[in-house]
Amino acid sequence: MSFGPTEIFIILLIVVLxxxxxxxxxxxxxxxxxxxxxxxxxxxxxxxTKDDTPTKSE
Incomplete structure (x- = not known):
């Protein structure tokens, strides 16, 4: 579901009000x-999480 320019304008208008x-x-x-x-x-x-990963040592 995507919003078109009309829906975005209406949402912005409601927020301003x-x-x-x-x-x-x-x-x-x-x-x-x-x-x-x-x-x-x-x-x-x-x-x-990167620090906790064990490293392979030979």
Whole structure:
């Protein structure tokens, strides 16, 4: 299921009506911080799992 330009416009209009134009930058800033923290956490998890894998030694 994909959204067309009309559906995206309607969703954005509803968001503006609910939160107001001044509140949206604050919301997006919070979303951006959350995404950044999530990416950092997944990168750290990947690094941890790579360190735990045994290596072959001859």
């Amino acid at each position: 609910l939160f107001g134009a001044k509140k949206i930058p604050e919301l997006m800033k919070g979303v951006g911080k959350g995404i950044k923290e999530f990416k950092n956490a997944t990168d750290n998890t990947d690094a941890d």
